[in-house]
Amino acid sequence: MKVAVIRYNAGNVQSVVYALERLGVTPLWTDDHETIKSADKVIFPGQGEASTAMAYLRERGLDQLIVNLKQPVLGICIGLQLMCGHSEEGDTKCLGIFDLEVRKFVSRQSTTGNTKYKIPHMGWNRLENCEGKIFSGLNNPYVYYVHSFYADKGDDTVGTTDYILPFSGALHKDNFYAVQAHIEKSGTDGQKILTNFLEL
Known part of the structure; x- marks a missing residue:
């Protein structure tokens, strides 16, 4: 299986690479368009600031590439946020995959x-009300969070987490999936979510 991890100016990507390697997958950490388009699965992870991350994606045409991908795509942490329509962080127009x-x-x-x-x-917090194949075999998984921004709940919400208020802990639309938690740092539950995504 060919798995591409999108390379852009976001931190904490290496932990996702390590998590995949623990599952026996050697991913390609890349910003090359053809490599990403030809991958069986694409992961869009990271930590960072929305406006600078989106600027980097636009400069390299990765914004249009991501929204037009046809294979399963998984956003993690800021990946989820950048897949939404707009972020208050830097008043940033994002990818618009999820209208949130x-x-x-x-x-x-x-x-x-x-x-x-x-x-x-x-x-650590619970990811509740989970729906869909990436949560197969899990019941309210216990996962690890580090974030100051959150996505509203909406039609594409397939899992919620409650901290200050309920927010979208997971999203799904067509071939696009996203989780706010750092599943690569979330022990056996996080590993199961990642495994389920790879098995889609």
Whole structure:
């Protein structure tokens, strides 16, 4: 199986490469259009800032390439956010695969009033109400998050997470899948989600 990991100016990509290698897959970390188009599966991961990431994608024509891919594509963390329509981070027009707004968390007191939610949302949390083949064999997987922005819920939401408010923890439309959590750092549950995607 040929798996392409999209190379752009985003951090934390190497951890995804390592996670794939643990599953016996040697991915191609690349920004070459032909290599990406010919891959069996494409992964769009990373951490970073939306406006600079989108600028890099546009400069290299990767924005148009990604939205026109026909094979299964998986966005992870900022990959999910960039696959939405718009992000409040840098007032950024994104890829528009999912017609959703990405918003910044606003901290508030918990309902008990005893604690204040911290931003970024960092640590382990449940991914609930999961639907679709990438969650086969899982029940409310426990996954690892690091993010200050979140995607609204909408028609393409196939999993939700609650932190300050419920948000889209996972999205799916046609051949495009996305998860907000760092599944490559999420132990056996994250590995299962990645395996399920590779087996689509």
